[in-house]
Amino acid sequence: MTLLYSTIPPLKTTPGQETINDAFHRLAKESDEISVAVGYISRLSLAELDDVVETSNISRVTLTIGMYSAEGMPERSYHDARALNRKWQSKGIGEIRLVRSFAFHGKLYYFASNNQPIAVINGSANLGVIKTEASNLRQYEVASLVENMTEIFSTKALIDKINASPISENIGEITDLKLIRETNFDLGKSDLAEPVTKEDIDIYRKHQTALTFLLPLKVPTEAERIAGTGSKDSCMKSNINVCYAAPRSARKSRDWYEIQFTVDKEITTQPGYPQKNVPFIVITDDGYRFKAHTTSDGNKQFNAVGDELLLGRWLKGRLVAAGLVSPVNDTMKDTERKGMITREMLDEYGCHHLRLTKTDKTVEDPEDGTLDVWTLFFE
Structure with a gap:
C-alpha cells in the first residue's frame, strides 16, 4: 500500500510522493476498464471522467454514486449524469448507477487492463478529486494506492455487489429521485x-x-x-x-x-x-x-x-x-x-x-x- 496525497500550500507534496489526481490519471492511461464508486460527484468531474474515457480508450466504465438517493441530487449534476449515462450506454461501454438501498459514502477506484487488475485507489476523495475546481481547491484528501492482488480482488468484489440490483439502479431508470433545484438567477x-x-x-x-x-x-x-x-x-x-x-x-x-x-x-x-x-x-x-x-x-x-x-x-x-x-x-x-x-x-x-x-x-x-x-x- 502506498499513500496518495493532495498538494495544498503549505502542505505540498515532496519528491517521491504522488497526488490522488496524478495517480488516477496515470492509472487510467494504463487501463481499458475503470470502475468507480463514490459518494458524490461534480459536473466538472463528470466531464473530466468522460474525457479520460475518451482519451484513454476505456472500453468498460462504471460510475456508481452513493449519497444522492438519500439526500437528493443537484439537478444540473443529475441531467449531466443522465446524458453521460446515455452516451456510454449507446456506445456499449458502461453506465452510471445510483445506490438505492442505503447511503454509500465510500470512495473506491478500480483499474484493469485486458481483464487483469492493475490497482485500486481507496480513500477519502470523491470524484471531484480528478478535477480541481473552486469548491475543492483547499480541500485536502488522502487515499491509499493498493496493488496487492488479494485486496484489489476484494475491492472489485465489493464494487460488483454494490452495482447489483436492488442495491443500485441505472440512473436512467430511476423516476422518483428527489432533485435539488438550482436557483433561477434570471x-x-x-x-x-x-x-x-x-x-x-x-x-x-x-x-x-x-x-x-x-x-x-x-x-x-x-x-x-x-x-x-x-x-x-x-x-x-x-x-x-x-x-x-x-x-x-x-x-x-x-x-x-x-x-x-x-x-x-x-x-x-x-x-x-x-x-x-x-x-x-x-x-x-x-x-x-x-x-x-x-x-x-x-x-x-x-x-x-x-x-x-x-x-x-x-x-x-x-x-x-x-x-x-x-x-x-x-x-x-x-x-x-x-x-x-x-x-x-x-x-x-x-x-x-x-x-x-x-x-x-x-x-x-x-x-x-x-x-x-x-x-x-x-x-
Whole structure:
C-alpha cells in the first residue's frame, strides 16, 4: 500500500510522493476498464471522467454514486449524469448507477487492463478529486494506492455487489429521485417578481380550488430544430420560442427570454378562465409571486404585467438553471437555433405544461385593488 496525497500550500507534496489526481490519471492511461464508486460527484468531474474515457480508450466504465438517493441530487449534476449515462450506454461501454438501498459514502477506484487488475485507489476523495475546481481547491484528501492482488480482488468484489440490483439502479431508470433545484438567477433580474417562502406555497396549495387549467408548452422536437428552415412553421408556432420569429426591427433581434404564451381557444373559452386585462396574482411552485393577466383577442395571450420578459425569465430561466439550455445573446445570429426549447429538453426536465389553478385567497394591491390569487406550477 502506498499513500496518495493532495498538494495544498503549505502542505505540498515532496519528491517521491504522488497526488490522488496524478495517480488516477496515470492509472487510467494504463487501463481499458475503470470502475468507480463514490459518494458524490461534480459536473466538472463528470466531464473530466468522460474525457479520460475518451482519451484513454476505456472500453468498460462504471460510475456508481452513493449519497444522492438519500439526500437528493443537484439537478444540473443529475441531467449531466443522465446524458453521460446515455452516451456510454449507446456506445456499449458502461453506465452510471445510483445506490438505492442505503447511503454509500465510500470512495473506491478500480483499474484493469485486458481483464487483469492493475490497482485500486481507496480513500477519502470523491470524484471531484480528478478535477480541481473552486469548491475543492483547499480541500485536502488522502487515499491509499493498493496493488496487492488479494485486496484489489476484494475491492472489485465489493464494487460488483454494490452495482447489483436492488442495491443500485441505472440512473436512467430511476423516476422518483428527489432533485435539488438550482436557483433561477434570471428571474432575479426583474423587480416585479418577489420571492415567497415554501411555507407560503404550502398555504396557497391548501387553498387551491377545483378551477384549474392545463396550459401546454408548444415546442418543436430536436429533429425539427436541427432541420432548420424545413421545419420553420413548426418552430415558429411554439409559444415559448417566439424569439426566433421575425424581429420587430430589422436592426434588433428579439430577446431570447421573450415568449408569447398563446393559449388555445378550447381553454380560454372555458368557464372561469381569467378575463382579458383583469390582473391577478400568481404564486409559482418554485417560490415566486408576480402579477399576471390575459390579453389580446379572445384573451389568448397569457403574460406577466409590466414586464414582457418576466414570464420567459421564470420559465426559460428554470431550464437554464438546470443546465439544459444556454441563453442566446443574439437570436438572429443563432442560425442553428441552439437556444430553441425542444420537446427533448422538457422531457429531460420532466415538465410539459403550466398548471394555472385558482385559490380562494385574495390580496390587496395598491394599484389594482383586490386581486385573486392563482397558483402557477410548471409540471
